[in-house]
Amino acid sequence: xxxxxxxxxxxxxxxxxxxxxxxxxxxxxxxxxxxxxxxxxxxxxxxxxxxxxxxxxxxxxxxxxxxxxxxxxxxxxxxxxxxxxxxxxxxxxxxxxxxxxxxxxxxxxxxxxxxxxxxxxxxxxxxxxxxxxxxxxxxxxxxxxxxxxxxxxxxxxxxxxxxxxxxxxxxxxxxxxxxxxxxxxxxxxxxxxxxxxxxxxxxxxxxxxxxxxxxxxxxxxxxxxxxxxxxxxxxxxxxxxxxxxxxxxxxxxxxxxxxxxxxxxxxxxxxxxxxxxxxxxxxxxxxxxxxxxx
Amino acid sequence: xxxxxxxxxxxxxxxxxxxxxxxxxxxxxxxxxxxxxxxxxxxxxxxxxxxxxxxxxxxxxxxxxxxxxxxxxxxxxxxxxxxxxxxxxxxxxxxxxxxxxxxxxxxxxxxxxxxxxxxxxxxxxxxxxxxxxxxxxxxxxxxxxxxxxxxxxxxxxxxxxxxxxxxxxxxxxxxxxxxxxxxxxxxxxxxxxxxxxxxxxxxxxxxxxxxxxxxxxxxxxxxxxxxxxxxxxxxxxxxxxxxxxxxxxxxxxxxxxxxxxxxxxxxxxxxxxxxxxxxxxxxxxxxxxxxxxxxxxxxxxxxxxxxxxxxxxxxxxxxxx
Numbered sequence: 001x002x003x004x005x006x007x008x009x010x011x012x013x014x015x016x017x018x019x020x021x022x023x024x025x026x027x028x029x030x031x032x033x034x035x036x037x038x039x040x041x042x043x044x045x046x047x048x049x050x051x052x053x054x055x056x057x058x059x060x061x062x063x064x065x066x067x068x069x070x071x072x073x074x075x076x077x078x079x080x081x082x083x084x085x086x087x088x089x090x091x092x093x094x095x096x097x098x099x100x101x102x103x104x105x106x107x108x109x110x111x112x113x114x115x116x117x118x119x120x121x122x123x124x125x126x127x128x129x130x131x132x133x134x135x136x137x138x139x140x141x142x143x144x145x146x147x148x149x150x151x152x153x154x155x156x157x158x159x160x161x162x163x164x165x166x167x168x169x170x171x172x173x174x175x176x177x178x179x180x181x182x183x184x185x186x187x188x189x190x191x192x193x194x195x196x197x198x199x200x201x202x203x204x205x206x207x208x209x210x211x212x213x214x215x216x217x218x219x220x221x222x223x224x225x226x227x228x229x230x231x232x233x234x235x236x237x238x239x240x241x242x243x244x245x246x247x248x249x250x251x252x253x254x255x256x257x258x259x260x261x262x263x264x265x266x267x268x269x270x271x272x273x274x275x276x277x278x279x280x281x282x283x284x285x286x287x288x289x290x291x292x293x294x
Numbered sequence: 295x296x297x298x299x300x301x302x303x304x305x306x307x308x309x310x311x312x313x314x315x316x317x318x319x320x321x322x323x324x325x326x327x328x329x330x331x332x333x334x335x336x337x338x339x340x341x342x343x344x345x346x347x348x349x350x351x352x353x354x355x356x357x358x359x360x361x362x363x364x365x366x367x368x369x370x371x372x373x374x375x376x377x378x379x380x381x382x383x384x385x386x387x388x389x390x391x392x393x394x395x396x397x398x399x400x401x402x403x404x405x406x407x408x409x410x411x412x413x414x415x416x417x418x419x420x421x422x423x424x425x426x427x428x429x430x431x432x433x434x435x436x437x438x439x440x441x442x443x444x445x446x447x448x449x450x451x452x453x454x455x456x457x458x459x460x461x462x463x464x465x466x467x468x469x470x471x472x473x474x475x476x477x478x479x480x481x482x483x484x485x486x487x488x489x490x491x492x493x494x495x496x497x498x499x500x501x502x503x504x505x506x507x508x509x510x511x512x513x514x515x516x517x518x519x520x521x522x523x524x525x526x527x528x529x530x531x532x533x534x535x536x537x538x539x540x541x542x543x544x545x546x547x548x549x550x551x552x553x554x555x556x557x558x559x560x561x562x563x564x565x566x567x568x569x570x571x572x573x574x575x576x577x578x579x580x581x582x583x584x585x586x587x588x589x590x591x592x593x594x595x596x597x598x599x600x601x602x603x604x605x606x607x608x609x610x611x612x613x614x615x
Contacts (some may be wrong), residue, residue: 002413005483016348025540027423027522028423028424028425031420031423031424031425032419032424032428034420034424035417035420035421035424035428035429035432036428036432038413038417038432038436039431039432039435039436042432042439042490042493043433043435044454044460044464045439045450045451045453045454045460045490046435046438046450048450048453048454048460049446049449049450052453053554059458060453060454060456060457060458060460061458061459061460062460072359094326102340103340103341103344103444104341106337106338106340106341107337107338107341107342110334110335110337110338111338114331114334114335116331116335118335119336120381123495124607125345125608128343128600128601128603128604128607129349131543131547131600131602131607132349132353132548132596132599132600132603133550133551133572133595133596133599134357134551135552135553135575135595136551136571136572136575136593136595136596136599137349137352137353137356137571137590137592137596138575138576138594139356139359139575139576139579139580139588139589139592140352140353140355140356140359140589140592141348141590142357142579142580142585143325143355143359143364143534143585143589144348144351144352158345159347159348160348161308162344163348163349164345164348164349165344166341166344166345166349169344170341187349193351194335195334195337200410205581216424218443220441223443224443224444224555225440225444226443226444226445226554227553227554228562231580235465237398242444242445245446245449245560246445246558249449249558257453259305260449262448264445264450265446265448267443268441268442268443268446270507271441271442271443272438272441272442275437289334
């Protein structure tokens with residue numbers, strides 16, 4: 001690249017290239033300005049949500065509320081609107097995460113520790129499963145649930161959601177387990193521990209951060225999922241918050257913007273809080289994406 | 295994989311004494327070993343059962359159901375008839391299907407492959423240069439849009455793009471009267487909404503990848519006189535090429551199956567102007583109660599997803615081997 005330099009290099013004195021501290025001032029300021037601009041674009045829609053939730057006469061316009069009031073929150077904090085749906089959300093998400101994590105730990109152990117002819121095709125199948133658009137199978141799943149008489153059943157929904165998140169969970173769990181050295185288990189085996197005992201007493205404690213990542217990943221997906229319960233759960237008493245917000249929007253959305261915003265915020269806060277905790281706890285904000293990167 | 299050379303048996307200690315696999319053992323012993331080898335795979339069973347019942351089952355059912363006239367209600371609900379390729383013939387003759395396919399391609403290409411990819415990479419690059427405080431604050435805002443439950447994100451975007459929403463309020467400041475975005479430009483609105491919601495993923499993936507590019511190489515190029523653009527084109531991008539492939543495949547597959555955002559913002563309308571394939575399958579199956587026909591659309595989506603998955607797995611393989 002240096003050969004491209006003009007024939008008379010001495011003519012124009014070049015700016016000295018400093019490797020240790022690259023030109024910070026100009027390019028750094030431009031970078032900051034660009035980031036702030038993009039940040040504002042991303043913030044504007046969020047700002048509406050927060051401001052409208054404290055505004056009793058909110059519209060779709062973003063504005064500072066005339067008076068800060070918690071009326072919207074008190075209006076939606078009723079058992080039918082908030083507490084039962086949130087409880088359902090919690091049951092579904094925790095149930096899904098628990099089943100997924102247990103099933104994928106059990107499956108990942110032989111896949112990670114033993115060699116079998118079954119492993120390779122299974123892992124390819126799992127990898128293939130991580131890519132499948134779940135939205136596409138909802139119509140056949142609905143028919144299946146009708147056949148099995150599982151429609152409008154929370155356990156059925158949990159089982160389906162667990163199955164849908166299993167491919168990714170098995171893939172992640174196996175990757176985490178592969179990085180736990182086998183030598184410790186060998187010691188346990190020689191001491192007469194069974195494989196399951198070794199898994200429980202040695203492997204699981206060693207891969208606790210990995211298990212946390214997988215369970216939170218699954219929990220997030222289940223908590224935010226709208227389409228699956230929208231299709232599979234019919235009675236309002238069983239529906240999670242995502243659906244009750246949607247029905248609220250259909251019934252009162254056009255009049256009670258503030259309440260809709262407050263309701264959405266209440267529903268979103270648990271995952272935001274969990275995310276903040278996780279990104280503090282498990283090295284850096286991109287632990288989740290890093291794990292997905294594989 | 296470091297674990298492969300160590301192949302202990304189920305009981306561990308008992309198996310240490312077993313002779314090398316090639317040695318001629320008594321048949322009883324060999325079958326016992328086969329049993330042990332089978333038994334140690336038993337823990338995979340719950341996962342296999344779940345996957346077979348709730349993923350593989352529906353996929354097979356999807357193939358089968360698309361050849362029937364199953365309906366949500368009426369006599370075809372209890373006793374669907376085999377109608378061969380009729381659903382697919384109908385699909386090919388349905389004017390909405392090509393439109394929907396095109397809108398899905400437009401949505402996926404526009405919002406994920408191009409916009410999220412470029413904006414995500416751009417953000418990750420700019421964040422390396424910018425002030426730490428600024429980039430972490432902006433990063434948090436962008437990730438917040440990604441963390442929100444999808445229904446909340448969809449409402450927020452609905453509010454933002456509606457007739458008297460924030461976007462038009464902003465345009466009014468500059469003396470412009472904005473249209474009703476959700477009605478006049480539904481595809482643009484949902485593409486921008488998906489960009490807003492999805493960019494964080496690409497940004498985080500690229501941040502991690504750029505962190506792995508050794509600074510010595512970029513510095514060497516710098517000393518050789520390569521400017522910023524050249525360093526990016528000849529050093530940084532070739533070094534993170536694998537990440538770009540992986541990320542593009544992942545966000546493509548994610549965007550392909552976006553339902554909630556589109557359903558809440560436009561419900562596929564006006565008319566069919568933003569009816570992507572997931573919306574079309576939903577409408578046909580549940581609103582017009584043609585389960586068989588909806589399943590045929592779902593099968594097409596599964597096929598598209600499967601093609602992408604195979605490409606993705608092939609792209610991943612060299613790095614895994």
